[in-house]
Amino acid sequence: MRRLFLGSRGSAIRSHNLRAILLALLRYEPVSRVRLAQVTQLSNTTITNLIAELLEQGVVAEDAPELNERRAVGRPQTALRLVPDSRYTVGVHFDVDQVRAAVVNLRGQPLRSGAHPHSFDQTPETVLAETAALVERLAAGLDERRFIGLGVGVSGLADPATGVNVFAPNLGWRDVPVAEWFSRRFGLPVCLDNNVRAMALGETLFGAGRDAHALAFVYARIGVGAGFVVGGQVYRGSGAGAGEIGHATILPDGGEACRCGNTGCLETLVSEPAILRLAYQIAGDYPGGHLAQALANGQGASIERVFAAARAGDAPSRAMLAERARYMGIALANLVNILNPDLIVLGGLFDQGQDLLLPGVRQTIRERAFAHLGERVELRTATFGALAGVVGAAALAIDAFFYRHETAYSA
Numbered sequence: 001m002r003r004l005f006l007g008s009r010g011s012a013i014r015s016h017n018l019r020a021i022l023l024a025l026l027r028y029e030p031v032s033r034v035r036l037a038q039v040t041q042l043s044n045t046t047i048t049n050l051i052a053e054l055l056e057q058g059v060v061a062e063d064a065p066e067l068n069e070r071r072a073v074g075r076p077q078t079a080l081r082l083v084p085d086s087r088y089t090v091g092v093h094f095d096v097d098q099v100r101a102a103v104v105n106l107r108g109q110p111l112r113s114g115a116h117p118h119s120f121d122q123t124p125e126t127v128l129a130e131t132a133a134l135v136e137r138l139a140a141g142l143d144e145r146r147f148i149g150l151g152v153g154v155s156g157l158a159d160p161a162t163g164v165n166v167f168a169p170n171l172g173w174r175d176v177p178v179a180e181w182f183s184r185r186f187g188l189p190v191c192l193d194n195n196v197r198a199m200a201l202g203e204t205l206f207g208a209g210r211d212a213h214a215l216a217f218v219y220a221r222i223g224v225g226a227g228f229v230v231g232g233q234v235y236r237g238s239g240a241g242a243g244e245i246g247h248a249t250i251l252p253d254g255g256e257a258c259r260c261g262n263t264g265c266l267e268t269l270v271s272e273p274a275i276l277r278l279a280y281q282i283a284g285d286y287p288g289g290h291l292a293q294a295l296a297n298g299q300g301a302s303i304e305r306v307f308a309a310a311r312a313g314d315a316p317s318r319a320m321l322a323e324r325a326r327y328m329g330i331a332l333a334n335l336v337n338i339l340n341p342d343l344i345v346l347g348g349l350f351d352q353g354q355d356l357l358l359p360g361v362r363q364t365i366r367e368r369a370f371a372h373l374g375e376r377v378e379l380r381t382a383t384f385g386a387l388a389g390v391v392g393a394a395a396l397a398i399d400a401f402f403y404r405h406e407t408a409y410s411a
């Protein structure tokens with residue numbers, strides 16, 4: 001089947017120009033050609049030619065001329081906008097205990113989404129096959145010619161060049177060729193990266209990071225990781241290992257053992273397992289307390305029960321969470337001193353428990369970061385909440401196959 005790729009015959013300059021136009025459309029639509037030329041700093045001729053192509057491909061639509069933008073001489077200025085459902089991607093987010101997938105349009109809007117639990121003792125092949133079945137259910141009935149590719153965010157170390165999930169200690173995966181597997185199954189190009197890096201790109205293209213020069217996305221759940229986007233480009237480091245903030249040493253002596261082999265890592269202090277371990281200790285110390293009752297009888301996931309007890313005023317739970325916020329704040333103050341980001345976005349449990357955790361995180365960053373850096377950095381929670389991972393994974397695919405025309409793996 002012929003896939004409807006944009007500019008597959010294009011040069012690098014053309015790709016760059018197309019990306020600039022499409023990003024400007026995402027950000028400013030409805031927008032005139034004149035304004036597009038201003039914000040992209042491309043020539044009028046380039047804008048006219050590329051917009052003509054985009055109109056022909058049905059990716060951009062033109063509104064009726066707007067009176068207030070009508071020029072005295074020449075063609076009236078018409079407003080251009082993206083046709084968001086003209087192309088789709090599938091975003092797949094592998095988390096430690098579940099995989100989530102969504103069909104996402106060109107505006108980064110998840111149209112359909114679903115999740116499937118998996119466990120440590122399942123083989124990668126089983127998890128991939130169940131994920132493929134989930135994707136098929138989500139895509140059923142949609143025009144398959146509109147799909148431009150899949151984006152996959154995996155946990156742990158990922159190699160975007162080969163599409164291999166090199167090492168995911170929380171899943172027990174080593175050298176799993178995830179992109180190749182999906183590409184063979186669906187006949188589409190597949191782009192793969194670390195899932196937090198994908199979320200950082202999702203915020204940059206579609207969320208709170210559209211105006212940020214340097215953005216850090218920090219995701220804490222079972223593990224803790226960060227993704228960086230600087231000047232619109234994902235920063236991966238020399239071995240795709242940038243962002244392992246979860247293994248920053250916070251307690252040099254006497255800390256808990258971390259799965260990485262070190263002790264006292266951030267992840268041993270502020271992750272879901274760390275919070276639950278401490279919560280059960282509190283419940284043991286205060287068997288008649290709020291938290292013991294919430295853990296025994298409450299509704300929802302265990303972490304939500306801990307948050308519920310703290311919201312109900314349970315003092316030991318509140319103190320324990322305040323200390324978690326302080327540790328995260330210390331790690332982020334160090335990050336601020338090194339990267340000096342405009343924006344830090346927090347996802348995962350710091351999003352779920354933001355009312356309890358964010359004030360302490362913010363205060364610690366202000367106290368600990370150098371000079372005014374801590375006051376200047378903006379701190380927010382993930383724009384797409386629980387869907388941050390799938391929107392981020394879709395952003396990988398949209399960025400690679402729609403804007404840049406790269407292919408990580410294509411069967």
Ligand SMILES: [Zn+2]
Pocket residue numbers: 246247248258259260261262265267
């Ligand atoms: Zn560690």
